[in-house]
Amino acid sequence: xxxxxxxxxxxxxxxxxxxxxxxxxxxxxxxxxxxxxxxxxxxxxxxxxxxxxxxxxxxxxxxxxxxxxxxxxxxxxxxxxxxxxxxxxxxxxxxxxxxxxxxxxxxxxxxxxxxxxxxxxxxxxxxxxxxxxxxxxxxxxxxxxxxxxxxxxxxxxxxxxxxxxxxxxxxxxxxxxxxxxxxxxxxxxxxxxxxxxxxxxxxxxxxxxxxxxxxxxxxxxxxxxxxxxxxxxxxxxxxxxxxxxxxxxxxxxxxxxxxxxxxxxxxxxxxxxxxxxxxxxxxxxxxxxxxxxxx
Amino acid sequence: xxxxxxxxxxxxxxxxxxxxxxxxxxxxxxxxxxxxxxxxxxxxxxxxxxxxxxxxxxxxxxxxxxxxxxxxxxxxxxxxxxxxxxxxxxxxxxxxxxxxxxxxxxxxxxxxxxxxxxxxxxxxxxxxxxxxxxxxxxxxxxxxxxxxxxxxxxxxxxxxxxxxxxxxxxxxxxxxxxxxxxxxxxxxxxxxxxxxxxxxxxxxxxxxxxxxxxxxxxxxxxxxxxxxxxxxxxxxxxxxxxxxxxxxxxxxxxxxxxxxxxxxxxxxxxxxxxxxxxxxxxxxxxxxxxxxxxx
DNA sequence: TACAATTAATAAAAATAATTTATAGGTGAA
DNA sequence: TTCACCTATAAATTATTTTTATTAATTGTA
Numbered sequence: 001x002x003x004x005x006x007x008x009x010x011x012x013x014x015x016x017x018x019x020x021x022x023x024x025x026x027x028x029x030x031x032x033x034x035x036x037x038x039x040x041x042x043x044x045x046x047x048x049x050x051x052x053x054x055x056x057x058x059x060x061x062x063x064x065x066x067x068x069x070x071x072x073x074x075x076x077x078x079x080x081x082x083x084x085x086x087x088x089x090x091x092x093x094x095x096x097x098x099x100x101x102x103x104x105x106x107x108x109x110x111x112x113x114x115x116x117x118x119x120x121x122x123x124x125x126x127x128x129x130x131x132x133x134x135x136x137x138x139x140x141x142x143x144x145x146x147x148x149x150x151x152x153x154x155x156x157x158x159x160x161x162x163x164x165x166x167x168x169x170x171x172x173x174x175x176x177x178x179x180x181x182x183x184x185x186x187x188x189x190x191x192x193x194x195x196x197x198x199x200x201x202x203x204x205x206x207x208x209x210x211x212x213x214x215x216x217x218x219x220x221x222x223x224x225x226x227x228x229x230x231x232x233x234x235x236x237x238x239x240x241x242x243x244x245x246x247x248x249x250x251x252x253x254x255x256x257x258x259x260x261x262x263x264x265x266x267x268x269x270x271x272x273x274x275x276x277x278x279x280x281x282x283x284x285x286x287x288x289x290x291x292x293x294x295x
Numbered sequence: 296x297x298x299x300x301x302x303x304x305x306x307x308x309x310x311x312x313x314x315x316x317x318x319x320x321x322x323x324x325x326x327x328x329x330x331x332x333x334x335x336x337x338x339x340x341x342x343x344x345x346x347x348x349x350x351x352x353x354x355x356x357x358x359x360x361x362x363x364x365x366x367x368x369x370x371x372x373x374x375x376x377x378x379x380x381x382x383x384x385x386x387x388x389x390x391x392x393x394x395x396x397x398x399x400x401x402x403x404x405x406x407x408x409x410x411x412x413x414x415x416x417x418x419x420x421x422x423x424x425x426x427x428x429x430x431x432x433x434x435x436x437x438x439x440x441x442x443x444x445x446x447x448x449x450x451x452x453x454x455x456x457x458x459x460x461x462x463x464x465x466x467x468x469x470x471x472x473x474x475x476x477x478x479x480x481x482x483x484x485x486x487x488x489x490x491x492x493x494x495x496x497x498x499x500x501x502x503x504x505x506x507x508x509x510x511x512x513x514x515x516x517x518x519x520x521x522x523x524x525x526x527x528x529x530x531x532x533x534x535x536x537x538x539x540x541x542x543x544x545x546x547x548x549x550x551x552x553x554x555x556x557x558x559x560x561x562x563x564x565x566x567x568x569x570x571x572x573x574x575x576x577x578x579x580x581x582x583x584x585x586x587x588x589x590x
Numbered sequence: 591t592a593c594a595a596t597t598a599a600t601a602a603a604a605a606t607a608a609t610t611t612a613t614a615g616g617t618g619a620a
Numbered sequence: 621t622t623c624a625c626c627t628a629t630a631a632a633t634t635a636t637t638t639t640t641a642t643t644a645a646t647t648g649t650a
Contacts, residue, residue, distance in 0.1 A: 001297070001298045001299075001372065002296070002297050002298070002636095002637090003296045003297070003298070004296075004637095017597080017598095018597070018598055018599095019596085019597065019598080027638070027639085028638065028639050028640075029597085029598070029599095030598085030599075030600080030638075030639070030640090031637075031638055031639080032598090033598065033599060033600085034599095034637070034638075035637085037599095038636090038637090043375060043376065043379045044379075044383070045379045045382070045383055050597095050598065050599085051597085051598085051645085051646075056597085056646090061382050061569065061571055062379050062382045062383070064569050065375075065378045065379060065382060065568075065569040066375060066379065068567050068569060069371045069372075069374055069375045069378070069567065070375075072367070072371045072567070073368050073371045073372065076364045076367045076368045076371070077296065077364075077368065079364055080338060080360075080361060080364045080365075081338065083360045083364070084338045084339075084340045084357050084360060084361065087340070087356050087357045087360060088339070088340055088357070272363050272364065272367070273360075274356065274359050274360040274363060276356055297607095297608090299608095312626080312627095313626075313627060313628095314625085314626065314627080322609070322610085323609065323610050323611075324626090324627075324628095325609075325610070325611090325627085325628075325629080326608075326609055326610075327627095328627065328628060328629085329608070329609075329628095330608085332628095333607090333608090345626095345627065345628085346616085346617075346626085346627085348616085348617045348618055348619095348625075348626060348627095351617085351626085591650100592649100592650090593648100593649085593650080594647100594648090594649080594650090595646100595647085595648085595649100596645100596646085596647080596648100597644100597645080597646080597647100598643100598644085598645080598646100599642100599643080599644075599645095600641105600642085600643075600644095601640105601641090601642085601643100602639100602640090602641090602642105603638100603639080603640080603641100604637100604638080604639070604640090605636100605637080605638070605639080606635100606636080606637065606638080607634100607635080607636070607637080608633100608634080608635070608636080609632100609633080609634070609635080610631100610632080610633070610634085611630100611631090611632080611633090612629105612630090612631090612632100613628100613629085613630085613631105614627105614628080614629075614630100615626100615627085615628075615629095616625105616626080616627080616628095617624100617625085617626075617627105618623105618624095618625090618626100619622100619623085619624085619625105620621100620622085620623080620624100
């Protein structure tokens with residue numbers, strides 16, 4: 001079996017047209033027909049139910065099963081390209097989510113510099129959710145991440161660097177009786193981080209369970225801006241304590257009746273990534289920082 | 296890239312000889328040389344460091360990384376064959392470990408019969424460890440399993456059917472002061488299940504931590520035989536309560552100072568297995584039996 | 591209902607790719 | 621230094637894939 005045929009097949013299931021698929025790969029239409037036939041005869045199973053009209057292609061059960069494995073094969077093939085390029089250039093593409101980076105980078109910068117890693121790492125800044133996807137796709141090789149649960153896919157190895165907690169925060173100008181109930185916050189204006197961060201997911205959970213934080217008046221991906229707005233008493237907010245280091249003018253509210261999930265600061269990489277010297281150094285540096293370990 | 300080339304590569308890393316690899320696949324030696332060269336030029340990376348003498352082949356870092364992905368590609372390729380054969384024959388190869396099967400099968404037999412599954416399932420009897428490997432390799436499609444921890448590889452979906460506990464057992468003829476300390480068993484003769492079962496692992500842990508059960512006088516894969524020997528007071532043993540249903544002449548000893556891990560009875564299958572009617576029915580039947588769920 | 595437009599399948603030819611045969615060149619051990 | 625054994629290369633052969641050209645099937649529409 002040829003990887004190219006697998007690519008033809010997967011694209012065909014997406015476009016549902018032999019002609020369009022052929023056009024997509026700049027080959028003639030019979031090329032696709034023969035490619036599918038080749039695989040059907042190799043595995044002695046009909047994969048596709050054909051009809052001679054537009055978008056009529058459906059998969060047989062065997063075809064559906066084949067598609068599952070085909071996607072995995074293409075992912076590995078793609079990771080080969082990405083991984084070998086990384087090894088050739090000896091450069092690691094590393095993800096840095098804003099909150100976690102601002103907190104951790106000062107703690108490791110000198111070590112990165114002393115071990116000659118600064119020129120070996122190409123940073124990619126984005127939200128944790130987006131970075132996890134990029135890691136899966138091979139677009140980056142390793143990433144810092146802030147999450148409330150461990151990566152499930154288990155294609156990932158991870159190391160917990162620190163366990164932090166979520167806080168509800170308000171301006172210092174406000175006075176509250178504490179500890180307080182979450183219900184006393186029902187009518188507060190609320191500022192939140194946008195969907196690039198994991199915060200939004202937690203908030204949605206809180207909204208559903210406690211019917212609070214319904215007055216969301218502003219949403220942003222910039223947590224520094226968020227903190228500024230809270231400081232200026234434009235509303236209250238919800239954020240990991242990671243973001244609150246050395247920030248003044250802001251108070252954390254003690255809520256007696258709600259437990260938030262933990263917020264893990266972790267280092268994640270694909271388990272299939274060979275640990276070369278650069279990757280190993282990065283892992284070691286964050287390892288020496290961490291207090292817990294996962295796998 | 297051709298799957299055949301990947302097979303050549305992986306075998307070459309195992310045999311460390313172009314000639315032997317060629318011989319293994321019944322092709323000429325230059326076929327292997329050219330196959331490797333093809334992939335090296337496709338990914339623009341040297342994979343193998345060649346020398347002109349025996350077993351001298353070593354992998355470059357790129358080659359090591361390539362090998363990791365190559366193995367995964369071959370596994371998927373192999374699973375395609377196995378899965379499509381299963382779909383064609385409409386028969387599920389299912390693993391049944393002895394202890395768990397004896398306990399669960401009576402509870403589901405009628406449902407299996409009523410839903411017409413008996414002729415659709417080809418049973419494979421073996422120990423849990425062996426069955427998990429067979430499941431990974433695609434030799435079976437689904438399996439009952441008795442384990443103390445969840446399958447890590449996450450290529451697996453699993454459903455907990457029941458959580459049981461391990462017991463230390465002795466013949467009814469013996470008298471013990473209970474609850475008792477594990478140390479009082481130091482000099483007892485001990486009968487154990489062999490390495491096909493998960494029991495041996497737990498026992499090894501106990502031996503290390505508590506320095507007990509050092510007098511292992513007999514070891515067997517047949518738990519019914521084990522129970523018979525305990526009943527006849529040939530020694531004490533350690534076994535999941537699953538095996539003790541309706542067995543008389545045997546007492547469970549209450550140990551006050553040791554906690555054993557839980558023993559999960561679970562149904563496991565590859566996450567990549569498409570859920571056809573037969574598989575879905577099997578899952579449903581055990582689902583209706585279970586009390587907890589995992590994923 | 592017939593016709594135009596579109597789609598996939600097939601046959602044969604052409605192009606490309608993989609394999610073999612034959613041979614050369616390198617390496618360690620005797 | 622020679623022998624035995626290994627991998628690389630060149631050229632020829634064989635096998636596979638793709639294309640071109642055409643046919644058959646199907647739908648929407650006049």
